[in-house]
Amino acid sequence: MFKIFPLQYTPYLSARFFDGISSGLFMMALPWLILQNENMGSFVALIALTSTATSFSLTPFISTLIDRHSRKQILLVVQIIQASTALLVALLFAMGVGSIWILAAAKFIFWISSNLAWLTNNAFTQEHFEPHEYPKISGYQEIIMQVTTLGAGALGVMLLEIWSVSQFALFAGFASTLSALCYLYTPYRRQLREPRKNEPFTKQVKEIKSIFSSNRILFAMLMLSSLSYPLLTLLGNLIPIVFSERGIDGQWYAGYNMAFGLGSLLTGVALTKLLKLASYQNIIRISLLLVSLALLGISLFNQPIWILVFTLVFGFFNALNRIARTNWMHRRILIEQRGRVDGGIAMFTTVAQSLFYIMVATLSHYNITDLGFYIAAAVGFGATFTFIILHKRYQTKEDSVITLSHNS
Incomplete structure (x- = not known):
């Protein structure tokens, strides 16, 4: 080490x-x-x-x-x-x-x-x-x-x-x-101040709503980016079921796990250079698009080898999206609010995961599990295009703030 x-x-x-x-x-x-x-x-x-x-x-x-x-x-x-x-x-x-x-x-x-x-x-x-x-x-x-x-x-x-x-x-x-x-x-370079004695715990819990309401476009973009994690869990639930239904050998399932891990590992190795290529928002946008394309590829190609190839791509850009979002939050979210912001986003992803679990159970019951890949790709593309629209509004808002500060 x-x-x-x-x-x-x-x-x-x-x-x-x-x-x-x-x-x-x-x-x-x-x-x-x-x-x-x-x-x-x-x-x-x-x-x-x-x-x-x-x-x-x-x-x-x-x-x-x-x-x-x-x-x-x-x-x-x-x-x-x-x-x-x-x-x-x-x-x-x-x-x-x-x-x-x-x-x-x-x-x-x-x-x-x-x-x-x-x-x-x-x-x-x-x-x-x-x-x-x-x-x-x-x-x-x-x-x-x-x-x-x-x-x-x-x-x-x-x-x-x-x-x-x-x-x-x-x-x-x-x-x-x-x-x-x-x-x-x-x-530990502590920057978080101690809570004041007259600042009750319950008050800070209730502040979560006002924190997310303070910049709805920003937090909507962060939540859309975070959808890649529920999509990962959806993929992780669909793959073993589909492999089993198609009679695909268990070694291919082990290969799926290795392909995803290898893709994420490659992201970690090349991360410093990758984050210099564009702004965090643009990296998230591109990563979401390529995650969605990888899911579409898994939907269209039934051969196990192609599923592993697209899983490698998915793992790489899923990790890049998550890390770009995390680093963007490091620079954009106040230190004294970071825990609650991450908590709110985690609650959103948990709800999305739960809905995907129900969907997988329903599709499996009706023996149409393959449809889950297409739904995952559709959700990914929907998140990508919504992120692009919100990003334009976010840039307009940021530009207006900069203009006002210069004029003052």
Whole structure:
């Protein structure tokens, strides 16, 4: 880690790396372990539904906490919670009192705490680093995220084949502990002011509505850009169903996951140069268009090899869109509002994801799952063209503000 990244970034990026390992192990491998028991498919789906609903309900409060307290302390507390959870699972299974309910509870805790960590990391990056460092640190973060995402799930399944649940949980707990130690030694250039004693928590929660109302065009553009994530989850749900219906070998599904991860990884490697090519808004616009074209390509070409090629394109521009949006927010959103802005956008994407889940279930019921790819492409093109229209209005508004400032 020390040789790969600059020394000043090493503590923070090491913390992200170990966090990705521990979270990936519990989030991606535990469902597989639960599914080893018969008739557990509905139970796993119920865990995901409960976690999603709870996360959605808590997001306004979680995001407000991020705007009131030290982002470094929040990240540290998250790792302590996850390490404690993993070690408790290890202890209970070592004592012979483990059950699928304990595994479900552990996954639930990791789900909620990982959501908090994701929102906090965006705010921490904006607050701690200088603006000229944003592209570089974003590239490093993307590389780490993709490496841990690609590796943690496969590693977790492999470990569960040769280790007991106690050993598996102990390993995850050790990774969370290392992450906590790295966060502890991460420097923090705090700019977020302490909330005034007479500034109630509930007032800041209610301010979320007024924050989004203050610049509706900007936030509408950010939300349209964020639709690429629900489209990713939609694709991730459609691909295994369609591959199964077409009798496509499971190795192609593994190839799909590798193609997406490789596309995102390439974005991280080339990110610093990519972000210099155009403004963040133009990068988002182009990325959304190419994401939509990739989805259309997946719709039109049935051969697995072409699906993998278009998935590689999708992964590349999906990551570029997300990172360009994040960096634009770093420069455009106030530090003391960043948590709540990310929280509001996260709630929007959660609603979109839920609608896509319902759509997939409906299409699968009527054996027309292939139609889902065309719908995904249509949603992508709709978001792209709406973004272009709003971008013109946004530029006009910004130009008028600049003109007024010069005249004054």
